[in-house]
Amino acid sequence: MWDLKCGNHMCSQVCHPQPCQPCPRLPQLVRCCPCGQTPLSQLLELGSSSRKTCMDPVPSCGKVCGKPLPCGSLDFIHTCEKLCHEGDCGPCSRTSVISCRCSFRTKELPCTNLKSEADATFMCDKRCNKKRLCGRHKCNEICCVDKEHKCPLICGRKLRCGLHRCEEPCHRGNCQTCWQASFDELTCHCGASVIYPPVPCGTRPPECTQTCARVHECDHPVYHSCHSEDKCPPCTFLTQKWCMGKHELRSNIPCHLVDISCGLPCSATLPCGMHRCQRLCHKGECLVDEVCKQPCTISRADCGHPCMAPCHLSSPCPVTACKAKIELQCECGRRKEIMICSEASSTYRRIAAISMASKITDMQLGDSVEISKLITKKEIHQARLECDEECSALERRKRLAEAFHISDDSDPFNVRSSGSKFSDSLKEDARKDLKFVSDIEKEMEALVEAVNKGKNSKKSHCFPPMNRDHRRIIHDLAQVYGLESVSYDSEPKRNVVVTAVRGKSICPPTTLTGVLEKEIQSRPPPPIPHHRHQTDKNLGSSNLQKIAKEPVIDYFDVQD
Numbered sequence: 001m002w003d004l005k006c007g008n009h010m011c012s013q014v015c016h017p018q019p020c021q022p023c024p025r026l027p028q029l030v031r032c033c034p035c036g037q038t039p040l041s042q043l044l045e046l047g048s049s050s051r052k053t054c055m056d057p058v059p060s061c062g063k064v065c066g067k068p069l070p071c072g073s074l075d076f077i078h079t080c081e082k083l084c085h086e087g088d089c090g091p092c093s094r095t096s097v098i099s100c101r102c103s104f105r106t107k108e109l110p111c112t113n114l115k116s117e118a119d120a121t122f123m124c125d126k127r128c129n130k131k132r133l134c135g136r137h138k139c140n141e142i143c144c145v146d147k148e149h150k151c152p153l154i155c156g157r158k159l160r161c162g163l164h165r166c167e168e169p170c171h172r173g174n175c176q177t178c179w180q181a182s183f184d185e186l187t188c189h190c191g192a193s194v195i196y197p198p199v200p201c202g203t204r205p206p207e208c209t210q211t212c213a214r215v216h217e218c219d220h221p222v223y224h225s226c227h228s229e230d231k232c233p234p235c236t237f238l239t240q241k242w243c244m245g246k247h248e249l250r251s252n253i254p255c256h257l258v259d260i261s262c263g264l265p266c267s268a269t270l271p272c273g274m275h276r277c278q279r280l281c282h283k284g285e286c287l288v289d290e291v292c293k294q295p296c297t298i299s300r301a302d303c304g305h306p307c308m309a310p311c312h313l314s315s316p317c318p319v320t321a322c323k324a325k326i327e328l329q330c331e332c333g334r335r336k337e338i339m340i341c342s343e344a345s346s347t348y349r350r351i352a353a354i355s356m357a358s359k360i361t362d363m364q365l366g367d368s369v370e371i372s373k374l375i376t377k378k379e380i381h382q383a384r385l386e387c388d389e390e391c392s393a394l395e396r397r398k399r400l401a402e403a404f405h406i407s408d409d410s411d412p413f414n415v416r417s418s419g420s421k422f423s424d425s426l427k428e429d430a431r432k433d434l435k436f437v438s439d440i441e442k443e444m445e446a447l448v449e450a451v452n453k454g455k456n457s458k459k460s461h462c463f464p465p466m467n468r469d470h471r472r473i474i475h476d477l478a479q480v481y482g483l484e485s486v487s488y489d490s491e492p493k494r495n496v497v498v499t500a501v502r503g504k505s506i507c508p509p510t511t512l513t514g515v516l517e518k519e520i521q522s523r524p525p526p527p528i529p530h531h532r533h534q535t536d537k538n539l540g541s542s543n544l545q546k547i548a549k550e551p552v553i554d555y556f557d558v559q560d
Helices: 040-045 341-364 389-403 424-432 434-453 468-481 512-521 541-549
Strands: 068-072 077-079 095-099 106-110 238-242 249-254 325-329 336-340 458-462 484-488 495-501
Touching: 325 341, 336 341, 424 434, 424 468, 424 512, 434 458, 434 468, 434 495, 434 512, 468 484, 468 495
Parallel strands: none
Antiparallel strands: 068 077, 095 106, 238 249, 325 336, 458 495, 484 495
16 A cells, blocks of 8 residues: 555555556545535535645535445345444444345344344255255255255266276266276187277177087087076976976976976875875975874774874874764665764764663563663664654555555556655745756756666766756755756856766656646636726625625745
8 A cells, every 4th residue: 555645645446557546535526525415515605614635624514424334135225324424334223134045044133243244144054955966866055055056976876887887976867888998809708709909898798609618517419509698598408307206207398497296196104104295296395394284094983983183193082073974864764864973973872772761661571671782882873863754654655566566667656756755945946947947857857767778877967057046956856856966166167967876866756847837727816806986885884894804815825
């Protein structure tokens, strides 16, 4: 800073080569008061003393200064509140609202604390959540004012060569090709094909048309070409191999397949020594849980049926009720019923006890009784059904047929058809679809005639899949015709197969459709309704009583 020509003040400009400007306080240069609102010419007219040197004070106009201060905001600028004066304006006594750098938050401070422009802003604690230009990372800067959000990180992703990583700043899109190269020859595995240097990094070995010359596990012919992979393709040569369970030698098996299942049951003896493995041909041990859970096949001492409890070879069979199903029949063989063995045995014990009590009563009266048959093990567990009145009637008819020397073909006493009675439930189901019942009867009649006239002792017929109600009708009709009926498959393809047996199957004398038609024909016709005119007002009380006493007929109430 150099002294000005006046010798009283210093140059306030930045260093410059030109001569300094004259002193700005010279009387000829100062034209206004310090605040700049009033010219000095007006002040001199009002009696103010004139200035002669730069050291003389500039006259004040006496008004409020009003110069803008550095505090405040764009909308409300603070001004100096002092009277017109020389020098710098004093500190502001008001407060200013300042914003953070990103303009997210504001706060209020006294203007005396805002000494510079740096004090007019502050940094908040908000982190920027915008994506950077790379599209992979977030900005995450505090009180961010950046608009481009360039990513300062290194990309670091693997290049296409698979050996090096991208060293450029994090970016969008694919990385550039690896710039490194090799100056060694690149050959295939056998060396027949060569790529000469320079070889760009990541270049795959050249393709070769020669047959693979590597050492293989098997001695089968090699059909694949030379390759750069570490492992050769699996051998597909067809050969013979044993299945996992050593059940059979399978042919046309590719060489690379090791574990082959023949699909047959394993049938290996389990550690219990009683059962065999029921799993299909498999690898490894037969028992997964190392415990056999198959039902015990040891015969019970009382009934002879298998124990059926879980395998317990190391301990005796538990005492449980036998759940096996047995067929009971009466002495004449007409009645048959399926029951559980334990229930049938308890029923026979009750009958045997009653018979034993009657025999003891006879012994008390002095009669001799043979009780050996009542207490044998075989008789105790041989349960039977009791014959009913229909069995007795059938026996009487047979005796009459034998007494009159009547052959089986004529059957005048209706011996065969005595048991061919249509149940009420069967009639009720048949009324819903008479045509279906008629077709089923025709098929069963043809089946019975074919087995009685043909050479085979059995013949079967398979009905198409049908609903449950139709299958029930077929099962009930099969019992009437003496046919064996079994349902196969699952819904909705479940069907019924009936089998006729020579000597057992026979057609009933009357069909179910014939019985239902006779019942319909035997019904009385509905009465003719009496039409009465509204003009007939002479009906007596006697006619009303007759009409009231007439019974109401329900023509849909069919009793079989």
